[in-house]
Amino acid sequence: MLMGLKVQADLFHGEQVLLILGILAVGLPVAFLLVQAVSQRLGLGSAMSDLLSIGTMVCGASAIHALSPVVSAPKQDRGVAISAVFIFSIVALLFFFPLANSVGLSPEFGGLWAGLAVNDLSSSVAVGSQFGGDAEVLAAASKSVRILLLGPLLIFFSMRSGQGQRTGRWWDHLPLFIVGYLLFFGLRTAGDAVLAGDPRWLELLDFNSRLVKWLILAVCAGIGLQIRIRTLLTVGWRAALAGGAGSVGLAGTSLWVLWSFEHHGATGAVVAGVVPLVVVGLLSRVGQQQA
Numbered sequence: 001m002l003m004g005l006k007v008q009a010d011l012f013h014g015e016q017v018l019l020i021l022g023i024l025a026v027g028l029p030v031a032f033l034l035v036q037a038v039s040q041r042l043g044l045g046s047a048m049s050d051l052l053s054i055g056t057m058v059c060g061a062s063a064i065h066a067l068s069p070v071v072s073a074p075k076q077d078r079g080v081a082i083s084a085v086f087i088f089s090i091v092a093l094l095f096f097f098p099l100a101n102s103v104g105l106s107p108e109f110g111g112l113w114a115g116l117a118v119n120d121l122s123s124s125v126a127v128g129s130q131f132g133g134d135a136e137v138l139a140a141a142s143k144s145v146r147i148l149l150l151g152p153l154l155i156f157f158s159m160r161s162g163q164g165q166r167t168g169r170w171w172d173h174l175p176l177f178i179v180g181y182l183l184f185f186g187l188r189t190a191g192d193a194v195l196a197g198d199p200r201w202l203e204l205l206d207f208n209s210r211l212v213k214w215l216i217l218a219v220c221a222g223i224g225l226q227i228r229i230r231t232l233l234t235v236g237w238r239a240a241l242a243g244g245a246g247s248v249g250l251a252g253t254s255l256w257v258l259w260s261f262e263h264h265g266a267t268g269a270v271v272a273g274v275v276p277l278v279v280v281g282l283l284s285r286v287g288q289q290q291a
Contacts, residue, residue, distance in 0.1 A: 002215070004184030005208045006137050016112070019261060019269070020142050023116055024149070026273040027253045028057045033284040035246035042238040047073040050157050051081035052239060056246035059147045060085050060120035066150060070158045084239040088247035089123035097130040100255070109258045111135025115142030116258075117251040133209075144181055249280065 032053050039049030050071050055064040061082045068078045096118070100110040110131035118124040121143050128139025188205075195201035253276045261269035 001180035004181040026277045027250045031246040031250040033280045034249040037284045038242040038245040047071045048077045052243040055085040080236045084243040092118045096127045107131040107135045111138035114139040116254040
């Protein structure tokens with residue numbers, strides 16, 4: 001929530017917003033199709049595959065908990081899905097930064113990538129912070145756009161499972177921390193307009209920045225403390241493989257589009273986004289026909 005107080009309106013441009021929406025328009029379907037295809041191949045039930053799909057597409061455990069009653073998922077499936085999706089957050093924390101540097105991705109786009117591809121919000125911010133302060137803010141902002149899609153996606157999955165009447169109103173599923181994030185963002189925008197240059201306002205922003213850094217350190221420590229060898233060994237390997245396929249698909253697609261946009265402009269980004277979506281769509285259709 002406090003990340004909202006770090007967001008400066010001038011950090012964003014209309015071009016960036018369109019880029020985020022464009023990447024989500026292709027990246028989320030790629031992740032969904034990959035999870036569903038691999039789940040079908042490995043014999044996972046529809047409830048498990050849906051939990052893995054929404055956990056990868058939106059925000060990890062929060063999305064999985066929200067969808068579980070909608071698809072009547074057993075408690076055991078919920079725990080396995082969360083563990084499987086969480087593994088990729090660990091991978092992202094370790095490998096996103098060096099991988100982005102190796103392909104020449106700028107810190108700004110590295111932050112966007114963290115928000116667009118890492119499963120849960122706290123891990124997205126932690127990964128984004130590795131690229132710098134502004135990148136950390138961009139990671140939280142782009143990740144928040146994904147989380148705002150939770151309500152519509154819950155409706156989609158409920159209709160897909162034939163239980164649309166159980167979803168309720170979509171805003172009932174909107175995480176409260178996103179509401180707080182947006183409120184703090186509004187406060188920052190108003191404060192910059194009214195109190196620009198006021199020493200007390202600047203001191204408050206500085207204190208908030210230092211507090212957020214300590215909280216991110218706590219997040220990183222929390223991620224490490226949750227790594228249990230037994231959990232990694234005993235988590236359903238099929239669920240981990242299906243969730244990993246979706247995570248890699250989303251991360252790879254978003255990285256390719258960001259890199260193409262940075263080096264080849266909008267045309268290159270469009271091509272980079274359409275190609276994986278078409279390929280994965282065709283492979284998924286062939287797999288369904290063979291099944």
